Amino acid sequence: MFKVNNLTAYIENKKILDEFSLDINDGEIHAIMGKNGIGKSTLCKIILNDPHYEVKRGSILYNGKDILGKPTYEIAKEGIMLISQNPISIEGVTNMEVLRTALREKSSENINIFKFNKEMEDACKKLELDPKFIHKEVNVGASGGERKKVELLHAAILKPSMLILDEIDSGLDVDAIKVVANFINDYHKETGCSILIVTHHKQLLDYIKPNYVHILSGGKIVKTGDYHLAEEIESSGFRSNIIDEDGKSE
Amino acid sequence: MDKKVVNLIDNDESLEYVLNDNEMLIINIFNNSFKSVDIKTTQNNNSYVVINFSGFARSDTTININGNVLGNNNHYILNFRAIALENHGTVNAKVSVNENTKDNEVVEDLKGILEDGTLNFMPILEIDTSEVKAEHYATIGHYPLEELFYLQTKGISKEEAIKILKKSFLFNLFDKEFLKQINYGKEQDE
Numbered sequence: 226m227f228k229v230n231n232l233t234a235y236i237e238n239k240k241i242l243d244e245f246s247l248d249i250n251d252g253e254i255h256a257i258m259g260k261n262g263i264g265k266s267t268l269c270k271i272i273l274n275d276p277h278y279e280v281k282r283g284s285i286l287y288n289g290k291d292i293l294g295k296p297t298y299e300i301a302k303e304g305i306m307l308i309s310q311n312p313i314s315i316e317g318v319t320n321m322e323v324l325r326t327a328l329r330e331k332s333s334e335n336i337n338i339f340k341f342n343k344e345m346e347d348a349c350k351k352l353e354l355d356p357k358f359i360h361k362e363v364n365v366g367a368s369g370g371e372r373k374k375v376e377l378l379h380a381a382i383l384k385p386s387m388l389i390l391d392e393i394d395s396g397l398d399v400d401a402i403k404v405v406a407n408f409i410n411d412y413h414k415e416t417g418c419s420i421l422i423v424t425h426h427k428q429l430l431d432y433i434k435p436n437y438v439h440i441l442s443g444g445k446i447v448k449t450g451d452y453h454l455a456e457e458i459e460s461s462g463f464r465s466n467i468i469d470e471d472g473k474s475e
Numbered sequence: 476m477d478k479k480v481v482n483l484i485d486n487d488e489s490l491e492y493v494l495n496d497n498e499m500l501i502i503n504i505f506n507n508s509f510k511s512v513d514i515k516t517t518q519n520n521n522s523y524v525v526i527n528f529s530g531f532a533r534s535d536t537t538i539n540i541n542g543n544v545l546g547n548n549n550h551y552i553l554n555f556r557a558i559a560l561e562n563h564g565t566v567n568a569k570v571s572v573n574e575n576t577k578d579n580e581v582v583e584d585l586k587g588i589l590e591d592g593t594l595n596f597m598p599i600l601e602i603d604t605s606e607v608k609a610e611h612y613a614t615i616g617h618y619p620l621e622e623l624f625y626l627q628t629k630g631i632s633k634e635e636a637i638k639i640l641k642k643s644f645l646f647n648l649f650d651k652e653f654l655k656q657i658n659y660g661k662e663q664d665e
């Protein structure tokens with residue numbers, strides 16, 4: 226169970242989250258939608274304790290453990306993985322090196338190279354990603370869509386129990402969205418992981434059916450619905466009858 | 476072009492090279508602890524110099540790297556990477572290009588990361604002609620926060636993340652062959 230309670234957070238003295246709360250039961254898929262600049266990415270990064278943000282109040286619990294303010298790698302080791310909106314590149318460091326180091330830290334057992342390579346190749350195949358990426362530097366020279374796939378390759382190896390996908394669909398062409406959605410659905414089926422999806426587009430939610438869709442506005446969730454809420458937003462926008470200008474629910 | 480490669484590990488001697496026409500010289504240096512040395516190259520015509528120099532600054536040192544370009548159509552490239560662990564390191568990197576020369580290209584790229592030491596980079600271009608392409612960069616900073624955060628989101632501890640970034644910062648300059656000699660990253664990739 227993933228539980229955020231009354232989280233209030235700032236960046237550079239600007240309040241972004243205001244008493245934000247959200248509960249995700251194990252295995253559930255939740256989608257968060259909201260206007261540009263409203264704080265969706267902020268939420269994702271705060272969960273992983275990005276040092277840029279300052280949390281003033283609230284708590285974040287994962288499987289009963291308080292993870293708020295824990296070092297980022299410890300939160301990751303609890304099983305939470307963030308795929309950010311714009312994955313960065315790192316020169317001189319290969320995907321292979323990152324994954325091996327991460328696995329080595331996760332378990333004291335020696336890595337079974339055969340199994341590791343097989344898993345990487347299988348994941349590349351499923352993602353329709355050139356296996357050459359395994360030995361390439363992290364996202365260096367990679368396109369927006371390729372980066373998203375590389376991050377999902379990392380997920381396939383690191384096996385998080387909760388995936389946070391910040392606009393995983395941005396930068397993906399129509400075919401790639403299907404490929405990526407299938408990959409995520411299969412991963413969800415196989416592992417029973419929980420998923421938090423941030424998206425602007427109903428299309429992704431056509432493929433990955435969420436249990437709940439939330440609207441973030443004014444620093445908190447102002448409306449929760451099912452898949453149809455995404456349809457409503459797609460057709461009439463955030464300003465319509467869904468929420469008013471102040472971000473309060475009608 | 477005649478190509479000569481000089482690979483040096485923990486070098487503590489001053490070096491001087493005069494290039495013949497149509498010669499290429501690549502100097503790779505990795506120092507686990509910088510020493511005060513002078514490195515001087517002199518180029519006449521149609522030659523190519525690449526100096527890749529990286530390592531740790533642990534004691535007070537001054538490194539002077541001088542490139543002299545006397546004739547035409549030469550390339551001079553200096554890549555310098557330093558991680559300052561303790562004390563103070565100074566790097567004077569001077570390139571002189573003679574007057575009445577043309578089609579020369581010089582690049583100086585110095586990057587430093589500060590741990591508990593300090594660094595001073597002095598890239599100097601002494602250029603007496605307008606017929607030259609010259610660039611210099613000197614940046615000194617810390618391990619990039621974004622990269623540290625990214626690696627930690629994969630479950631890699633901060634300590635290990637710094638190790639990874641350290642290695643890429645110092646060794647990204649070098650080819651496989653020299654890396655094998657350095658032996659530093661052996662247990663890592665491939």
Ligand SMILES: Nc1ncnc2c1ncn2[C@@H]1O[C@H](COP(=O)(O)OP(=O)(O)OP(=O)(O)O)[C@@H](O)[C@H]1O
Binds near residue numbers: 236237260263266277
């Ligand atoms: N590093 C930063 N420094 C200053 N302000 C920031 C920083 N990061 C985010 N912000 C501000 O915080 C607010 C929330 O940004 P955030 O990225 O969370 O929005 P978002 O909902 O993800 O938007 P989008 O849909 O465009 O991705 C914005 O007003 C943004 O300008």
Ligand SMILES: [Mg+2]
Binds near residue numbers: 267
């Ligand atoms: Mg965002």
